[in-house]
Amino acid sequence: MNHRINAALLAATLLISGTSCSDFLKEDMQRYTGPDKSYTNTHGFDVAATGIYAYARDEFNTWGGTTGEYAFSHGQACPYEMFQVATDIVHQGKATNDGSLSPFENLSYTPTTTFVVSYWRWGYGLIAQCNLLLEYSEKDNVKWDQPTDKEYYQAVARFFRAYAYRYLVYLYGDVPYVDKVEQDGYRLDFTRTPQAEVLGHIIDDLTFAADKLPEDPEKAGDGKLTKWAALHLLSEMYIMAGKYEEAEKAADAVINSKYYKLMDTRFGAKKNEPGDPFYDMFTENNQNRKSGNDESIFVFQLEYNTSGGGGTNEDWTRRAWNPRYWDDKNFTLADTLGGRGLAQIVPLQWWIGHDDTSTFYDAGDIRNSEFNIKRHWYYNQPDSTSTFGKLAPITDATWAANTRYPVITKFFYGRNEDLTYTGNNKDRIKFRLAETYLLKAEACIRDNKPDEAAKAINEVRKRAHATEITASQATMDFLLDERIRELVGEELRRFTLRRNSEYWLPRVKKYNEYVKGMDEHHFLLPVPKNIIDSNTGAKFPQNPGYE
Numbered sequence: 016m017n018h019r020i021n022a023a024l025l026a027a028t029l030l031i032s033g034t035s036c037s038d039f040l041k042e043d044m045q046r047y048t049g050p051d052k053s054y055t056n057t058h059g060f061d062v063a064a065t066g067i068y069a070y071a072r073d074e075f076n077t078w079g080g081t082t083g084e085y086a087f088s089h090g091q092a093c094p095y096e097m098f099q100v101a102t103d104i105v106h107q108g109k110a111t112n113d114g115s116l117s118p119f120e121n122l123s124y125t126p127t128t129t130f131v132v133s134y135w136r137w138g139y140g141l142i143a144q145c146n147l148l149l150e151y152s153e154k155d156n157v158k159w160d161q162p163t164d165k166e167y168y169q170a171v172a173r174f175f176r177a178y179a180y181r182y183l184v185y186l187y188g189d190v191p192y193v194d195k196v197e198q199d200g201y202r203l204d205f206t207r208t209p210q211a212e213v214l215g216h217i218i219d220d221l222t223f224a225a226d227k228l229p230e231d232p233e234k235a236g237d238g239k240l241t242k243w244a245a246l247h248l249l250s251e252m253y254i255m256a257g258k259y260e261e262a263e264k265a266a267d268a269v270i271n272s273k274y275y276k277l278m279d280t281r282f283g284a285k286k287n288e289p290g291d292p293f294y295d296m297f298t299e300n301n302q303n304r305k306s307g308n309d310e311s312i313f314v315f316q317l318e319y320n321t322s323g324g325g326g327t328n329e330d331w332t333r334r335a336w337n338p339r340y341w342d343d344k345n346f347t348l349a350d351t352l353g354g355r356g357l358a359q360i361v362p363l364q365w366w367i368g369h370d371d372t373s374t375f376y377d378a379g380d381i382r383n384s385e386f387n388i389k390r391h392w393y394y395n396q397p398d399s400t401s402t403f404g405k406l407a408p409i410t411d412a413t414w415a416a417n418t419r420y421p422v423i424t425k426f427f428y429g430r431n432e433d434l435t436y437t438g439n440n441k442d443r444i445k446f447r448l449a450e451t452y453l454l455k456a457e458a459c460i461r462d463n464k465p466d467e468a469a470k471a472i473n474e475v476r477k478r479a480h481a482t483e484i485t486a487s488q489a490t491m492d493f494l495l496d497e498r499i500r501e502l503v504g505e506e507l508r509r510f511t512l513r514r515n516s517e518y519w520l521p522r523v524k525k526y527n528e529y530v531k532g533m534d535e536h537h538f539l540l541p542v543p544k545n546i547i548d549s550n551t552g553a554k555f556p557q558n559p560g561y562e
Contacts, residue, residue: 054151057160060168063148067175068238070141072315072443074182078328087140088328089133091115096335096360097130098507101537103522104366104499106529108358110339110417116359120529122537126544126561135543138183142193145176150196163227170227173220174245180217181252184210185510188539188558192216204552214256221249225265232274237303238316238442243269247312247446250454255514259462266455266471275309275448277478282307293479294386297425302442312446319430319440327438333426334437335359336504342418345394345402350429352395354436358417365526366499367421369409375496380481382500390421425504449475449501456494457515465489475501491518513538536560 053059073087075095093116099105100120107113107120118124124131149172151157152165159165176194183190189207194216225245229235232243246265253262269275278292283301295301295308302314317325337356340346348355366375371390376383385391392409394402413419430436452471459468468489475497476483484493495518498511512519516538523530541561 050147050151054148054154055156056158057164060148060152060157060164063144064168064171067141067144067148067172070144071175071178072317073329074137075332076329077331087137089130089137091129092331093335093359094130094133095330095332098509099360101523101527101530101533102508102512102519103363103495103526104503104508105360105362106527108339108361108417109415110342111357111359113357113359122530122532124540126541126547126557131540132543132545134182134186134540135546138179139193141179142176143196145172145179146194146196148172149176149194166227167229170224170245171240174224174228174240174248177217177220177224177248177252180213180220181248184213184217184255185507185513186540187542189213202552203550205550205555206553207555211256214252217252218249218256218258221245221252225249230272230274232304232312237305238314240313241274243272243274244313244446247451247454250451250458251514254454254458254461257461259458262458263455263462263464263467266451266458269312269448269451270455275312275451277448277452277474278308278310279478290386291381291384293381294384294424296444296447297427297441299428299441302444310447310449311444312448312451313444315443315445317438317440317443319438325438325440327436327440330439330443331437332504333428333439336362336422336426338419338422339417340392340419342416343394343407343413345396345399345407347396348429348434349395350431350434351427352429353422353424353427354429354434356422361414361417361420362422362503363526364414366496366503367423369414369421376500377481380479380500382479382481387424388421389424389427392419423504444505447505449478450498450506453494453498453501456489456497457491460489460491460494468494472497491515492522495522534560 054063070087076086076088077092077094078090079086079088093113096116097119100107100116101122107116115129118128119130149169152169157165180190189210190213191205192208192213224240225242228240228242228245230242232241235241246269250262250265253259253265278296281290281292281295283295283298283306285298286295296310300306300318301308302311304311316323317330319325333353334355334357337353337358339356339358340352341348341355367373367388368375373383381387390409392407394405394407397403407419409419409421426439428439428441452474456468456471459465459471465486469484469486472489472494473483479500495511495515498506512522519538520533520535523533536559539558541558542555547555547557
């Protein structure tokens with residue numbers, strides 16, 4: 016079934032976010048000025064595809080972008096952290112107690128809460144750009160430089176359309192499926208497409224993208240999509256759709272390609288300094304292949320002070336994870352300590368542990384090394400002569416005050432020239448091979464293949480110098496733990512638990528004392544109120560449990 020929509024309808028029904036319809040249309044017409052003139056040759060489509068990349072990477076944008084006409088902003092801090100609280104890994108930091116995040120920990124969000132509305136708007140905004148490119152690519156007047164250009168740009172658009180629908184399905188469940196641009200009139204009679212049908216469309220788009228995107232990541236270039244990025248995401252979406260054998264095959268295609276490997280030797284900017292290969296992956300400038308990183312499959316380009324790179328508001332992840340050590344008078348801001356953290360989210364003790372005696376990680380697991388989880392803090396304020404250079408203990412009091420606790424260093428980032436800098440402008444790895452192995456393991460567990468699941472998990476654990484597991488240990492709970500060890504902070508934990516929803520509530524009840532009253536209806540967000548109110552031509556039911 017084909018559904019049609021235009022930019023004006025996105026403003027009136029699907030994209031309302033608190034701004035007026037006329038305000039959005041003004042912004043939208045600037046973005047799409049003269050499509051009949053710009054979508055006429057390969058260069059025009061290349062510009063359009065660049066805009067799609069830019070819009071997509073603004074998924075965590077806080078207060079405003081630096082990507083010009085393509086920028087998207089949620090208009091508040093902490094959009095990324097919404098995917099982490101009310102799960103089994105973190106709670107909201109009380110020292111900052113950011114009001115944009117609080118509703119998602121105390122489960123008080125409503126159909127008008129900012130991120131409930133803005134992720135719907137972001138998703139359909141990205142879909143609108145993709146659909147526009149796809150429609151104009153079929154016109155007869157386009158002059159392509161190469162015969163393969165048309166299918167290449169269609170593959171980029173279809174990948175990102177699938178990427179957007181991935182968010183919408185995970186967050187809202189049944190959502191309207193829109194794959195065409197309407198040139199005249201408004202539609203106010205949308206209905207909710209069943210999740211299974213939307214997943215089928217996602218799979219179709221990713222299958223096309225995997226067939227038409229380039230194979231060689233070196234030739235594709237930094238930050239550009241490849242066949243393997245599409246297959247990685249396809250594996251995840253097959254799991255979501257309950258097609259486990261297909262998920263295994265998609266993951267295997269990536270794993271067995273000649274292009275990627277788990278990084279088990281030192282590389283990049285600090286390879287001759289103390290550290291380990293896991294630490295190297297998150298060191299500034301080490302995310303792309305040119306640094307020697309053969310594990311990254313898809314990377315958003317957010318490099319600091321670089322044309323086309325990131326800005327101060329596009330990714331605040333390190334401010335969220337890193338403690339407010341600078342609140343202690345015996346500390347001063349330092350780039351080596353991650354700059355100015357705000358502790359908007361704080362790791363739960365059950366997995367990160369209070370000290371070196373944590374049993375969540377095996378002895379020798381490099382993911383638990385001091386390079387990757389900072390457990391030892393030293394006073395660094397030169398004016399405090401009595402404490403300078405001495406060990407600053409982590410206590411229950413410092414943890415509660417959010418000034419010191421064990422913290423992952425993946426998001427340590429500071430600028431010597433501006434230690435209060437807000438951004439986290441390292442390039443952002445979205446997919447890497449370690450997760451591909453864990454997706455394969457997830458599919459195998461679901462498909463009752465514990466031997467194969469253990470083999471996939473053990474590839475990741477061998478790189479980490481952790482003890483290999485047996486088939487009997489390859490359970491979903493173990494896998495969910497292993498994803499924390501390997502991917503914490505990188506994965507959207509809400510998505511992982513939504514995909515394995517029978518484990519979400521038991522794990523939250525077991526591990527997260529800060530979440531009270533969660534039940535199954537919280538696995539989905541409510542549909543934004545403006546969407547339901549504007550859709551006057553057809554019934555558009557709200558998700559159960561929300562008014």
